[in-house]
Amino acid sequence: MAGTVKKIGILTAGGDCPGLNAAIRGVGKTAILKYGMKVYGFSSGYLGLINGEYRKLNEKSLSGILTLGGTILGTSREKPFKPQEYEEYIGSKPERILENYDRLGLDTLICIGGNGTMKTAGKLQGMGLNVIGVPKTIDNDVWGTDVTFGFDSAVNIATEAIDRMHTTANSHKRIMVVEVMGHHTGWLTLFSGVAGGGDVILVPEIEWKPEILKDYLLGRLDAGKPYSIVVVAEGIKIPKKGRKRKQESAGTAVATMIQELTGIETRETILGYIQRGGSPSPRDRMIATELGAYTAGMASNKEFGRMAAYKGYDLISVGLDEVAGKIKYVPREHPLIHHARSIDTCFGDGMPDIIRRKG
Template sequence: MKIGILTSGGDCPGINATIRGVCKTAINNYGIEVYGIHSGFRGLLDNEIELLTDKSLSGLLNMGGTILGTSREKPFKKKGSTVDEDKVNTMLSNIEKANLECIVCIGGNGTQKTAAKLAETGVNVISIPKTIDNNVWGTDVSFGFDSAVTIATDAIDRLHSTASSHQRVMVIEVMGHKAGWIALYSGMAGGGDIILIPELEYDIHNIGNTIMNRLKRGKPYSIVVVAEGIKTENNMKAAQYIANEIEYETGFETRETVLGYIQRGGSPTAFDRNLATRMGGHATELIINKQFNRMVSLNGSDISSIPLHEVAGKLRLVPQDNDLIIQGRKMGICFG
């Protein structure tokens, strides 16, 4: 049996651990030949496919990024009003020439959508969710999220001492265009005083009042954690906008910090390494059992899978009744 594996979309910690989980299970336990497809779906268009061996998988567990490379190529994206059939036919032809009986697609929401469309053409597909934003529908957690939260929490911890020393308001912006999971989890873990996420509306006057009330209680500094996707005026960056508004509302010296791509880089946490390994191994089991066109998922503490067509086009957003939000409000944390 021959299978292909690719990684698509943005990089994140744990991709290589997932590649390792899939390939080592396939090669060592089932004698399957695994071919790495370079640069995401672009590799299927350019026929950049190479055999992976047990030796080529050494050292991947703690390595950031992806050894296969990635791209945001979307072969099914419409060109004008129609899909570019030449692209699709080229991709399908290269899969057939390589005799690949299944394609394992590792990626986020866009990748899940493309994988579902690939499955509709008759290709056997297994997908594995990958995102630091934790916004892939159908799984409780995606690998990469814990690593990003750990990095963001460490940054918030470090800002506490600076904010306290200078008696400033520090605004830290973390990733999350539509989903505020990183801001919520790192903000709570890092002791943020104000946490702003796209799913919850905020009132800048309320934020200003929260900071002033903290001053009256003898707390001359505040930490504000914001997701990059919160609404701002004139398309300003989240941290810059909130910092400017806080300074205007309160007169407090306010500084902003944008973490950016730091959240995506480096080694995965132990949790993400183990989650990636489990998800990769389960993907191989699905292939062996010919349970194709499914996405691997984490439900509670169990690894399982759901039909791929149920995932495409959906987002996993933070619900307003999330227990961290409820507990945070009870503790006096402002969510806007």
């Protein structure tokens, strides 16, 4: 039938995370088996689209990848519209993308990625390409969707690490600081911190004070609790009194500050890239599969210039122009923060009600 979507391209861009292959599989298999489309996978994110590096995907090549970490297509942080490059090359990268899109005869391009990927996808849509976005990130900070795949797996990994910190902290009667990923938002830190029984949780969205942290930790010691777990997001601001040295991580800066203020032996652990690797959790496999299959349906229905998303348990789509340039921050009044405070978790912004230092 004239106007039917017959060819689609898929790419994965930005940082890797668990569930990317499950999403590729969800899009590709649904497109092939349900809608009879031809599917092409671009290598290394937008870089493959610029250089015309792609391969045709079929049902066989999409089998057996559901549980695999990483991405069979590869990824990169290439930003075709990056200002300095755009000025230097007079728009050659976007133009090459358009040429390769037209040369291959694509009817739509599926871009799987986080905030930066969605921003670029929106710009490509503005150039005349038919683009659909699929949200992924361990940070869960893509605006317009309640959840992204990759987040649940990272929460599981970080929580297991925090669990293990309890035993060594208790054995040595010391404070353990665990740094979790999250440059701008604290979703991963909040969820893993609560799940792992963190005594202190520091997120970028909540301003904290060293004095409050000091009083809380010494209060725990006075109350007969000889060790504490402090979970911090890598993107938290460090108050002037604990200003970190150049190239020093937030976890190291906080650990140094705590030991200086309390005199309690303190050690830090930086989880780093381990949070992004490995096989996706069952929940992330389901989320990625659902988003992928739904996206293939969006392509068939020509819902271009939009991103697949969750609203509660329902799958919806939102405009890429609404998503681009926005970040989904943790609300200060998030229910999980409220409930964590009720069990005496400290967020560094006020003295908890339960533990008080002895006079």
